Amino acid sequence: MLENLVVVDKEDIREVVNNKKLYGNRFVAVTCEKEGEYYELLYHFDNNYELSHIKILIKPDDVIKSISSIYPSALLIENEYKDLYGFEFEGLLIDYKGNLFLADKSPKTPMLDKNTQ
Amino acid sequence: MAKTVIPFGPQHPVLPEPIQLKLVMEDEKVVEALPAIGYVHRGLEKMAELKDFNQTVYIVERVCGICSFMHSMAYVRGIEDIMNIQIPERAEFLRVIWAEIGRLQSHFLWLGLLADAFGFESLFMETWKYREKILDLMEMTTGNRVIISANRVGGTTKDITPDQTKIILDTVDTLEMQMKDVEKVFFDNYTVKQRLVGVGILTTQDAVEYAVVGPMMRASGIKYDLRATGYSAYKHLDFEPVVETAGDSYARCVVRVKEIYQSFDLIRQAISKLPAGDIAVPVKGFPKGEAISRLEQPRGEAIYYVKANGTKNLERLKIRTPTFANIPSLLKMLPGSKLQDVPILVLTIDPCISCTER
Numbered sequence: 310m311l312e313n314l315v316v317v318d319k320e321d322i323r324e325v326v327n328n329k330k331l332y333g334n335r336f337v338a339v340t341c342e343k344e345g346e347y348y349e350l351l352y353h354f355d356n357n358y359e360l361s362h363i364k365i366l367i368k369p370d371d372v373i374k375s376i377s378s379i380y381p382s383a384l385l386i387e388n389e390y391k392d393l394y395g396f397e398f399e400g401l402l403i404d405y406k407g408n409l410f411l412a413d414k415s416p417k418t419p420m421l422d423k424n425t426q
Numbered sequence: 427m428a429k430t431v432i433p434f435g436p437q438h439p440v441l442p443e444p445i446q447l448k449l450v451m452e453d454e455k456v457v458e459a460l461p462a463i464g465y466v467h468r469g470l471e472k473m474a475e476l477k478d479f480n481q482t483v484y485i486v487e488r489v490c491g492i493c494s495f496m497h498s499m500a501y502v503r504g505i506e507d508i509m510n511i512q513i514p515e516r517a518e519f520l521r522v523i524w525a526e527i528g529r530l531q532s533h534f535l536w537l538g539l540l541a542d543a544f545g546f547e548s549l550f551m552e553t554w555k556y557r558e559k560i561l562d563l564m565e566m567t568t569g570n571r572v573i574i575s576a577n578r579v580g581g582t583t584k585d586i587t588p589d590q591t592k593i594i595l596d597t598v599d600t601l602e603m604q605m606k607d608v609e610k611v612f613f614d615n616y617t618v619k620q621r622l623v624g625v626g627i628l629t630t631q632d633a634v635e636y637a638v639v640g641p642m643m644r645a646s647g648i649k650y651d652l653r654a655t656g657y658s659a660y661k662h663l664d665f666e667p668v669v670e671t672a673g674d675s676y677a678r679c680v681v682r683v684k685e686i687y688q689s690f691d692l693i694r695q696a697i698s699k700l701p702a703g704d705i706a707v708p709v710k711g712f713p714k715g716e717a718i719s720r721l722e723q724p725r726g727e728a729i730y731y732v733k734a735n736g737t738k739n740l741e742r743l744k745i746r747t748p749t750f751a752n753i754p755s756l757l758k759m760l761p762g763s764k765l766q767d768v769p770i771l772v773l774t775i776d777p778c779i780s781c782t783e784r
């Protein structure tokens with residue numbers, strides 16, 4: 310079990326991340342993994358060498374609010390999950406349209422559990 | 427003024443790995459830059475779910491040809507955390523020695539590439555000549571020059587003998603003396619300074635905003651180096667992060683040069699305190715749980731998220747490499763720069779694309 314973990318509603322993610330930034334946290338990464346019928350997105354932040362995490366639960370066809378307008382560095386990881394899982398992010402700073410890693414003829418959403426589609 | 431779009435890369439003399447920048451130009455000035463990757467994506471995270479958690483050590487070593495050792499170190503530390511394994515003290519010190527040797531070869535590689543980027547061929551060759559000495563140390567201690575396979579869950583697979591430590595110390599002493607000459611060129615040469623000073627400034631605020639890591643971050647005045655947290659055997663060593671404040675390409679070069687001396691010092695300290703004893707403990711069972719493992723690679727913070735369900739296969743392995751964190755800063759540094767500075771700016775993030783794409 311991760312320490313300093315809070316679970317928030319997916320609709321609130323932008324507001325919560327904005328608060329993280331106001332309190333001087335550095336954006337580190339986002340991890341995506343399957344949790345039952347949901348996927349969880351774990352947003353990791355660092356403050357003075359201490360990690361904290363925000364978790365949201367989503368379904369594959371949910372539209373997720375992008376945090377790239379708050380932390381521009383999040384644009385690559387959000388595009389990565391668009392490629393690999395097919396997630397849609399609203400307000401992406403740069404939208405690679407599913408072609409950050411994958412070519413047009415690549416297998417689509419290779420990390421998505423096909424049973425959840 | 428009319429705008430021109432210039433594709434910079436993916437194949438370019440200055441790029442050791444493929445990345446493309448779509449540069450929107452007004453005359454010689456960059457007004458917009460869009461980085462494009464995707465040429466070497468290998469799906470290693472997915473592959474890790476299909477392999478035995480011990481086999482995954484060999485997968486993560488191949489995330490990057492330069493930071494290979496430190497990728498496996500981050501991964502095994504995550505598994506050891508989940509399985510509550512206390513590895514022998516000697517193994518912790520051995521890991522630090524190889525990690526710092528790895529940092530040296532990476533920083534020498536970068537200095538050579540930088541010199542090559544601004545056309546200083548003799549400096550490039552001189553720097554890489556020193557790197558060869560470091561690679562020789564890796565070969566001597568492990569049998570391999572780059573992917574050294576010295577980590578395993580529970581400790582290390584190889585040991586360093588007293589004779590080898592003497593050779594390592596002699597090499598470090600020699601390189602430190604030779605480095606003083608090279609340092610003068612990087613720090614004081616008129617041409618080098620013309621190409622680096624004031625180029626691609628990333629302020630402290632920008633560095634936080636764009637969440638850069640490693641020497642990029644420290645060159646922008648942020649005192650942050652995960653080695654200061656004392657993971658592995660670093661807790662037994664004197665360590666102070668190298669910090670510069672100018673935030674330009676020159677500052678990033680200075681940080682890396684100073685970190686070379688720092689690695690010499692850390693290797694000396696680690697060898698002087700290297701305890702006797704075993705190099706690994708037996709590992710039984712399968713991991714169950716989740717852990718985050720972070721360490722300071724040559725390019726900056728690497729983060730491994732590992733989740734295991736008590737079987738031989740991992741449920742999830744997520745890797746965030748330093749270059750993945752540093753690429754977005756190009757969106758800030760490139761607009762407003764001159765075309766001639768683009769290769770320098772791309773290099774100053776020390777891009778590792780195979781890392782980034784995994």
